[in-house]
Amino acid sequence: MLILRQSEVCDFRRFFAFTQFPIAFRCQSDMRRVHSPAQLPIRTSLTTLTTYQNRLLARLGANDLALLQPHLEPVDLPVGLVVIEPDQPITHAVFPETGLCSVIANLQERNSVEVGLFGRDGFVGTALVLGSTRVPHQTFMQVSGTGLRIEAEALTRAIEASPSLRRLLLRYIQTFLIQTAQTALANASAPAEERLARWLAMYHDRQDGDELSVTHEFLSLMLGVRRPTITVALQMLEGAGLVRAQRGRVRVLNRAGLIAAAGPAYGPAEAEYDRLIGPLHGHGEAERTDHAIDYSSAS
Amino acid sequence: MLILRQSEVCDFRRFFAFTQFPIAFRCQSDMRRVHSPAQLPIRTSLTTLTTYQNRLLARLGANDLALLQPHLEPVDLPVGLVVIEPDQPITHAVFPETGLCSVIANLQERNSVEVGLFGRDGFVGTALVLGSTRVPHQTFMQVSGTGLRIEAEALTRAIEASPSLRRLLLRYIQTFLIQTAQTALANASAPAEERLARWLAMYHDRQDGDELSVTHEFLSLMLGVRRPTITVALQMLEGAGLVRAQRGRVRVLNRAGLIAAAGPAYGPAEAEYDRLIGPLHGHGEAERTDHAIDYSSAS
DNA sequence: AAATATTTGTACGGTAGCGTACAAAACAAC
DNA sequence: GTTGTTTTGTACGCTACCGTACAAATATTT
Numbered sequence: 082m083l084i085l086r087q088s089e090v091c092d093f094r095r096f097f098a099f100t101q102f103p104i105a106f107r108c109q110s111d112m113r114r115v116h117s118p119a120q121l122p123i124r125t126s127l128t129t130l131t132t133y134q135n136r137l138l139a140r141l142g143a144n145d146l147a148l149l150q151p152h153l154e155p156v157d158l159p160v161g162l163v164v165i166e167p168d169q170p171i172t173h174a175v176f177p178e179t180g181l182c183s184v185i186a187n188l189q190e191r192n193s194v195e196v197g198l199f200g201r202d203g204f205v206g207t208a209l210v211l212g213s214t215r216v217p218h219q220t221f222m223q224v225s226g227t228g229l230r231i232e233a234e235a236l237t238r239a240i241e242a243s244p245s246l247r248r249l250l251l252r253y254i255q256t257f258l259i260q261t262a263q264t265a266l267a268n269a270s271a272p273a274e275e276r277l278a279r280w281l282a283m284y285h286d287r288q289d290g291d292e293l294s295v296t297h298e299f300l301s302l303m304l305g306v307r308r309p310t311i312t313v314a315l316q317m318l319e320g321a322g323l324v325r326a327q328r329g330r331v332r333v334l335n336r337a338g339l340i341a342a343a344g345p346a347y348g349p350a351e352a353e354y355d356r357l358i359g360p361l362h363g364h365g366e367a368e369r370t371d372h373a374i375d376y377s378s379a380s
Numbered sequence: 381m382l383i384l385r386q387s388e389v390c391d392f393r394r395f396f397a398f399t400q401f402p403i404a405f406r407c408q409s410d411m412r413r414v415h416s417p418a419q420l421p422i423r424t425s426l427t428t429l430t431t432y433q434n435r436l437l438a439r440l441g442a443n444d445l446a447l448l449q450p451h452l453e454p455v456d457l458p459v460g461l462v463v464i465e466p467d468q469p470i471t472h473a474v475f476p477e478t479g480l481c482s483v484i485a486n487l488q489e490r491n492s493v494e495v496g497l498f499g500r501d502g503f504v505g506t507a508l509v510l511g512s513t514r515v516p517h518q519t520f521m522q523v524s525g526t527g528l529r530i531e532a533e534a535l536t537r538a539i540e541a542s543p544s545l546r547r548l549l550l551r552y553i554q555t556f557l558i559q560t561a562q563t564a565l566a567n568a569s570a571p572a573e574e575r576l577a578r579w580l581a582m583y584h585d586r587q588d589g590d591e592l593s594v595t596h597e598f599l600s601l602m603l604g605v606r607r608p609t610i611t612v613a614l615q616m617l618e619g620a621g622l623v624r625a626q627r628g629r630v631r632v633l634n635r636a637g638l639i640a641a642a643g644p645a646y647g648p649a650e651a652e653y654d655r656l657i658g659p660l661h662g663h664g665e666a667e668r669t670d671h672a673i674d675y676s677s678a679s
Numbered sequence: 680a681a682a683t684a685t686t687t688g689t690a691c692g693g694t695a696g697c698g699t700a701c702a703a704a705a706c707a708a709c
Numbered sequence: 710g711t712t713g714t715t716t717t718g719t720a721c722g723c724t725a726c727c728g729t730a731c732a733a734a735t736a737t738t739t
Contacts, residue, residue: 184561186561186562186564186565187565187569187644187645192565192568192569192570194564194565194568194569196561196564196565197561207557208554210550211550211551211553211554211557212547212550212551212554212656213551213554213652213656216558217558217648217651217652218558218561241543244540248511251509251510251511251550252510252511252512254510254553254557255507255510255511255512257557258506258510258553258556258557258560259515259516259517261557261560261561261564262483262485262495262496262517262560262564263485264564265485265493265495265560265561265563265564265567266485266486266491266493266495266567268564268565268567268568269491269493269567269603269604270486270491270493270604271491272695272696273695273696296715296716296717297716297717298715298716298717304568305568305569306696306697307696307697307698308717309696309697309717309718309719309720310695310696310697312717312718312719313696313718313719316718326717327705328704328705328706328715328716328717329705329706329715329716345486346486349516352516353512353516357511357512571725571726572725572726595685595686595687596686596687597685597686597687605726605727606726606727606728607687608687608688608689608690608726608727609725609726609727611687611688611689612688612689612726615688625687626735627685627686627687627734627735627736628685628686628735628736
């Protein structure tokens with residue numbers, strides 16, 4: 082099992098170097114860390130509906146589940162794992178159960194910026210559904226967790242076979258596209274404080290509890306700003322009573338206020354997720370897709 | 381036929397007000413302006429392959445063409461036409477033959493920013509393919525042109541019926557997603573001059589000739605910067621011999637230099653388009669998709 | 680040609696965020 | 710505990726861009 086020193090976990094300057102070595106996936110047998118048995122998927126017979134924490138898998142009806150389940154393998158997703166290397170063939174899609182994923186653009190120079198963020202609400206490998214097998218961006222684990230992976234070919238076969246599964250994944254891609262567009266908007270016109278508030282709210286949506294584990298250094302990398310800019314912006318949010326910042330940790334005190342502070346860039350993507358997939362924040366249960374055969378696209 | 385006064389065409393502050401009135405589409409019979417007979421699609425029997433200027437339609441094989449062609453109606457796309465109103469039901473998809481389209485985020489306040497740009501390389505209504513019928517963003521004609529529209533339902537039926545058509549449109553969406561991500565990146569870290577160069581290069585890709593019709597005012601709206609910032613940035617590019625700026629017009633003199641000035645945010649999306657669809661810039665002919673049944677996704 | 684409308688160039692003070700640097704605080708390892 | 714590492718707070722001068730304003734240049738309309 083990989084033991085990370087404090088520096089290796091937290092210093093994301095070194096981290097980007099650290100993640101260079103060519104791991105696509107470390108298998109569960111290799112290094113699964115069982116945080117709690119309840120967090121691991123329980124394999125059951127195909128007639129029983131397994132409940133996944135991943136929102137997309139949770140929405141699958143019996144038929145789609147039967148299609149996917151034989152190919153799903155539980156995997157551990159340690160922090161810093163590069164799930165997709167830029168411009169490299171995508172061998173697997175991954176549905177996170179816990180943890181957080183970031184999509185990063187422009188790794189060559191120092192100006193890396195996050196263009197997308199997801200966790201149990203989405204999946205890694207949208208390009209596979211869109212008919213490509215690589216992307217110019219990097220996807221890595223920002224918060225460690227667990228998930229289920231499926232081979233690229235098995236996934237593409239499944240989406241060809243099941244229109245309802247395909248439509249579910251495409252609807253997710255629609256929300257992700259909107260999220261990216263809202264990020265472009267925020268990056269263009271929102272001041273650092275608003276962008277920080279937006280990021281914290283998005284993180285909060287995808288995580289249980291109010292305690293977010295992030296350093297200023299990390300936030301500065303995600304938002305593409307200077308580290309002291311984060312320090313100051315965070316102090317503003319703390320002064321307004323929206324969050325409580327401690328070393329390596331941000332506690333959300335006033336979620337509604339945080340969302341208000343995030344400005345208009347927060348909201349549209351999240352509303353679209355609620356509409357097209359189900360509740361993003363919290364533990365609301367969404368109905369499953371193909372109990373009744375669902376040929377109508379959500380509108 | 382609608383005659384626009386100079387002010388109505390060019391002043392995009394007024395323009396945004398001007399486009400408020402609820403036109404979804406002005407029909408061709410109503411106001412088609414035939415710029416040149418060659419630009420209009422020629423209706424032929426289904427056994428003959430019509431050649432479209434729209435890159436996606438041009439790639440359709442005989443079967444897919446037969447599926448779509450009965451539903452395609454030529455439409456005129458005057459400058460300023462709001463093709464998709466934010467959060468309103470999308471009734472038609474449109475495949476532009478000429479002209480340029482912009483996707484704009486955040487209209488409520490003054491901070492509108494362009495998050496996507498396309499012309500004959502793409503189509504309006506990606507949300508339809510992704511299983512939604514509205515988007516929180518506005519799509520409008522930035523440069524007038526002509527195109528072909530199809531009813532939303534006819535399109536969704538066609539993509540359910542033809543995997544090769546569906547995969548073609550999804551591959552385009554993949555390139556558009558990357559374009560949006562690159563825009564997010566550019567907005568975060570690139571200075572105004574780089575972003576301007578990128579925008580001009582993207583415009584140039586989608587237009588015949590080197591003469592681009594834009595005002596500083598318009599560019600400032602698209603890039604989300606102040607108008608004098610554009611003036612200065614354009615002077616820099618002109619000083620470097622990359623473009624020649626005249627009132628309401630920018631002539632590209634050195635395309636390679638312009639792309640170099642655009643920095644790393646230009647390139648990935650365009651390379652992906654070339655790889656997944658066909659040549660973006662220039663008049664290269666791409667092979668048609670479903671001549672042979674194409675079940676393999678491009679990789 | 681004259682009048683009007685539009686577009687572009689330039690200027691000014693103000694500010695948000697930059698790159699850099701360094702010290703203080705919080706934590707981990709020994 | 711003590712030591713070393715990591716994270717955070719703060720400072721400094723600097724630059725890009727902001728909001729605003731106005732004059733010059735170039736179209737369009739009459």
